Amino acid sequence: MKPLRWGIGILILAVSVSYGTSGEIVSGTVKDPSGTPLMGAFVRMRNSARSKITVSVLSNKQGHYRFENVSPGDYSLWVSAVGYKSDPLANVTVAAGKPIARDFALQQGMVRWNDVSNAQARILLPDGKGKQAWFNQCFICHGFQSKVAGTHRNAQGWVSAVTFMRTAMHYNLALSLRDQDAAEVAAYLNDMFGTDSKVPQSPAALSGYKDTLRPFTDESMKIVYVDYDLPKANSFPFSATPDKDGKVWIPEFGRANRIGRLDAASGEIQEFSVPFSGTASVHSAVSAPDGTVWLAEQGSNRVGKWDPKTETITEYQAVYEAGKEGIGAGGSKHTTRIDPKGYVWTSGFPLTRLDPKTGKFTYYPEAAQAYSMDFDAEGNMWFTLSADSKLGKIGAKTGKFTFWPTPTPKSFPRRLELDHDGMIWIGEFDTGRLARFDPKTQTYKEWVLPGPDPTPYALGIDRNNQIWYSSHNQDVIGRLDPKTGKITEYPVPYPENTMKEFFLDAQGRMWFGSPPNNKVGYFTLPSGS
Numbered sequence: 406m407k408p409l410r411w412g413i414g415i416l417i418l419a420v421s422v423s424y425g426t427s428g429e430i431v432s433g434t435v436k437d438p439s440g441t442p443l444m445g446a447f448v449r450m451r452n453s454a455r456s457k458i459t460v461s462v463l464s465n466k467q468g469h470y471r472f473e474n475v476s477p478g479d480y481s482l483w484v485s486a487v488g489y490k491s492d493p494l495a496n497v498t499v500a501a502g503k504p505i506a507r508d509f510a511l512q513q514g515m516v517r518w519n520d521v522s523n524a525q526a527r528i529l530l531p532d533g534k535g536k537q538a539w540f541n542q543c544f545i546c547h548g549f550q551s552k553v554a555g556t557h558r559n560a561q562g563w564v565s566a567v568t569f570m571r572t573a574m575h576y577n578l579a580l581s582l583r584d585q586d587a588a589e590v591a592a593y594l595n596d597m598f599g600t601d602s603k604v605p606q607s608p609a610a611l612s613g614y615k616d617t618l619r620p621f622t623d624e625s626m627k628i629v630y631v632d633y634d635l636p637k638a639n640s641f642p643f644s645a646t647p648d649k650d651g652k653v654w655i656p657e658f659g660r661a662n663r664i665g666r667l668d669a670a671s672g673e674i675q676e677f678s679v680p681f682s683g684t685a686s687v688h689s690a691v692s693a694p695d696g697t698v699w700l701a702e703q704g705s706n707r708v709g710k711w712d713p714k715t716e717t718i719t720e721y722q723a724v725y726e727a728g729k730e731g732i733g734a735g736g737s738k739h740t741t742r743i744d745p746k747g748y749v750w751t752s753g754f755p756l757t758r759l760d761p762k763t764g765k766f767t768y769y770p771e772a773a774q775a776y777s778m779d780f781d782a783e784g785n786m787w788f789t790l791s792a793d794s795k796l797g798k799i800g801a802k803t804g805k806f807t808f809w810p811t812p813t814p815k816s817f818p819r820r821l822e823l824d825h826d827g828m829i830w831i832g833e834f835d836t837g838r839l840a841r842f843d844p845k846t847q848t849y850k851e852w853v854l855p856g857p858d859p860t861p862y863a864l865g866i867d868r869n870n871q872i873w874y875s876s877h878n879q880d881v882i883g884r885l886d887p888k889t890g891k892i893t894e895y896p897v898p899y900p901e902n903t904m905k906e907f908f909l910d911a912q913g914r915m916w917f918g919s920p921p922n923n924k925v926g927y928f929t930l931p932s933g934s
Contacts, residue, residue, distance in 0.1 A: 430504040431497065432471040435464040435484055438513050442468025446486040446511070447898055453479040457672035461630040461898040466623075475499050482507055488609070490514040516609040518554035518598070520900060522880040524858035525617040529608050535593030538586045542578060543570070544878075546658070547641075548901040551921040559600050563591040573660055573684050576704045576733045619856060619879075621894060628895045632919070632926030633672050635665065642918040645925035647910035648692035655918065655925055656690040656700060664690045664700055664711065664718075667925065679718050681705045689741040689751075689906075697761075701738035701751045708738055708751055708759050721759060723766050740777050740906075745784050752778050752788060771806045772797055777821040781844070787829055789818040796821075796831060796842055812840055812849040820864040820906065824872070824887075832861030832874055839872060839885055852885055855892060859883075865907025865915050873915060875904035882928070899924070 435446040448470040449461045464470045464484075482495040489511040497505050521529070523544055530536065543549075558566060567587050571578050582590070596603045608614050635642055641658040645667065648654060655665035655674070662685040665674045679685050679702065686704035690711075693699060698711035700718070707720045729735020739753035749759040756772035759765070769775075775797075778788035784801035794811045796818065811818055816833035818840075823829055829842040837859035839852045854861060860877040867873060872885040880902055881894045897904075897919075904917045914927040 428473075428475040428477065429499050429501070430471065430473050431475050431480070431482065431499065431507065432469065432504070433507040433509065434468040435470060435486070435509045435511065436468055437489070437511055440510070442466070443486060443489075443511060444468065445896075446470070446484050446489075446509070448472075448482070448484045448509075449898075450475070451481045452476075453481065455672045457634045457636075457674075459632050459634075461632070463626055463628075463896070465626060475505075477501050484509045484511065486511060487520045488514055488516045515607045516614075517606075518604075518608055519550035521550075521608050521617070522900060523548045523878040524856070524860075524880075525608070525614075527858070527878070528617055529611050529613060530597055530604065533593050533596065535586070535589030535591070538582065539590045539593060542582050542586075543590075546574075547903055547921045548878075550901040553594060553598055557598060557600055557602075558595070560591075560595045563594045563599060564588075567591040567594070574686075574704075576684065576686070576731060576737065579732055580734060621896070624893050625895050627931055628928055629931065630898050630926055630928050631914075632898070632924045633667060633669075633674070635923045635925070636674050636676065637661070638923065640665070640923055641920040642923070642925045643688055643920055644690075644906040644908065644918040645916040645927070646691050646906075646908050647916060648696075648698075649694070650696075651911070653910075653916060653925065654690045654692060654698055656687040658686050658688060658703075658920060660684050660686075662687065664698065664709075677711060677716060677718055679707075679709050680720050681707060688739050691741050691743065693743045693747065693749075699741050699743065699749045701741045701753070703733065703737045703739055703753065706736040706738055706753075708741070708749060708757075710749075710761070721764050721766070723757060724768075726754075739775075742778055742780065744780055744786070750778060750786065752776055756788060769799075769806075776819055779821055779823055781823055781827060787821060787823065789821050789831055791817050791819060791834075794818060796829065798844075809842065809847065809849075812851050813838055816840075819862055822864045822866050822872075824866050825870050830864060830866070830872055832864050834860055834862065834877070837861065839874060841887065852890060852892065854883060855894060856881075863904040863907045863917060865909055867909060867915065868913050873907055875902065875907070875917070877903060895928075 435443045437443045444466045446464040447461050449459050451459050462470050477499050480497050492509045495507050640661045642655045643658045646654045653667040657663040662679050663676045665676045667674045684704040685702040688701045688703040690700040696713040700709040706723045709718045709720045711718050726735040737753040738751040742750050751757050752775035756769040756775035758767040774792045776789045776791040786799040788797045794816045796809045798807045813836045817835040818831045819834045820832050831840050837854045841850045856879050858878040861874040862877040863875040865873040875882050880900055883894045885892050899922045901921045902919050908916045916927045918925045
C-alpha cells in the first residue's frame with residue numbers, strides 16, 4: 406500500500422457522523438491535480454450555528470468521503486491533505502430529503518515542517534548542540550509544529566522564546582534546562598527555523614523524507630473525529646473528562662490557570678479560573694459523585710476544588726520538600742482520582758491523599774514519583790512509578806505497598822488503566838510497548854507497538870475491552886485487541902496531537918485533549934468496525 410504521512414494521510418470508508426439523531430448524507434470525491442482519486446484527505450464539516458464543532462472524516466482509496474445523519478442547516482465544508490492546496494471553502498445547505506454531493510479537486514502544494522511528526526523531525530533535522538536538550542525537555546508538553554516550525558524568528562527572537570518558556574515553566578525547567586542548555590537550544594532553533602534557516606523550507610526536499618512515511622491498512626481508515634475549539638488562545642487543554650451529567654471537564658495547562666466545562670451538544674465552554682496567580686499548570690480535572698470537580702496544579706503543588714453551588718475554586722497547598730520550594734522536584738500535583746471513600750488522590754512528587762473534610766494531605770514517600778493511578782473493584786490503589794519503571798499497589802485493607810518492575814527495564818511507564826477483567830494495563834513510553842499485569846498470577850504480558858518511536862502516552866479501554874493508546878511522537882492513535890494481539894493504527898486530524906489521557910463516556914465516545922491545537926474532542930468507529 407502506498408506510504409502516507411504519519412498522522413494525516415489516511416482514508417476511510419463510508420462512516421456515520423451524527424450532528425443529529427437523523428438526517429441527510431453529505432458526500433463526494435477528492436481528486437489530485439491529475440484528476441486521480443486521492444486517498445487520505447481529511448474532509449471536515451462545521452455547522453454555522455455551532456461554529457466551534459468540527460467533524461472530520463477521510464477519503465478512501467476511490468477518493469470518496471461520506472458524512473451521515475447530518476441535520477438540516479448551513480455548513481462549511483473543506484478538505485486538507487499534506488502536500489496539497491485545498492479547494493476554496495465550500496458552503497452547503499442541507500435540507501430534509503435532499504442529500505448533498507460536493508467534489509473537491511486539489512492543487513499541488515508543499516509539505517511543510519509543521520506537517521510532520523516529532524518522530525519524523527528527530528530523524529530529518531540534523532544533529533547539533535541543543536537538539537537533544539530540546540527534544541528531551543520540551544517535547545513532553547508539546548512538539549515543535551505549532552510553536553516552532555510555524556513561527557520564524559531571528560536569533561534574539563529564539564533567545565526570547567526560550568527565556569519565556571524557562572520563566573513560565575520554571576517549576577519544571579529550573580533544574581533540567583540550565584543556562585548553557587538554553588543557549589544551545591536557542592541557537593539550534595535559530596539554525597533550523599530562523600530567518601536564515603539551514604534546512605530546506607520543505608522536509609520533502611530531504612533525501613530521507615520518503616523513508617519516514619508509513620503505510621496504513623484499510624481498517625485504519627474507519628474512524629471519525631469530532632473536536633471543539635477552546636474559547637481562548639493557548640489554553641493548552643490536557644484532557645476532556647465526562648461527568649455523570651454529560652458535561653465534559655477540561656484542565657487548561659501552563660499559564661492558562663483555568664478549567665473549562667464543555668456542553669458537547671452546543672459546543673459552548675464555560676471557564677473558571679484558579680486563585681493561584683503564577684503558572685498553575687492545571688494538569689488534571691475530574692468530577693466527584695457529589696458534583697464537585699477536583700483538579701491537580703502541577704506548577705503550584707496545589708489541589709483545587711470547584712464548587713458546583715458557587716462555581717468557584719478553592720485551593721489546598723501541599724508542602725514542598727525543604728530547599729526545593731517552587732520546584733516540581735520538591736512537590737507537584739499531576740493526575741487526580743477520587744477513591745470510593747471520597748478521598749482525593751494526586752500523583753506527582755510524591756503521591757498524596759487529600760481529606761476533603763479537613764483539607765489535610767497525607768504524603769506517601771514510598772511513591773516519590775508516581776505518574777498515573779486508579780482503583781480496582783476492591784478499592785486497591787494501582788499506580789506507576791515512571792522514573793523507577795515500576796508498577797505499584799496500595800492494599801485497600803492493609804495500606805501495604807507492593808511493587809513490581811515493568812517487564813522491560815527502563816520503560817518509563819506513564820498511563821495506567823484497568824480493564825473489564827481486572828487486568829492492569831500500562832504504557833511503556835520509552836520502550837514502545839503495552840504491558841498487561843494479572844494481579845492474580847502477578848505476571849506480565851507485553852505487546853510491542855509498531856513504528857520506530859511508538860511512545861504510548863494516553864490509554865483508554867472501550868466497551869469491547871479493546872485497548873487504545875496515543876503515540877506521542879508518531880501522531881497516531883492505536884487499538885490493541887488483547888485476544889488476537891492485532892494492533893491497528895489510526896491517523897489523527899491535526900499534527901502534534903500530544904494527547905495525555907483518554908476517557909470513555911456513557912455513549913462509547915473516547916474523549917481526548919489536543920493541547921497545542923487548542924482543541925478537545927472525541928473519536929468513534931462506525932458500527933461494525
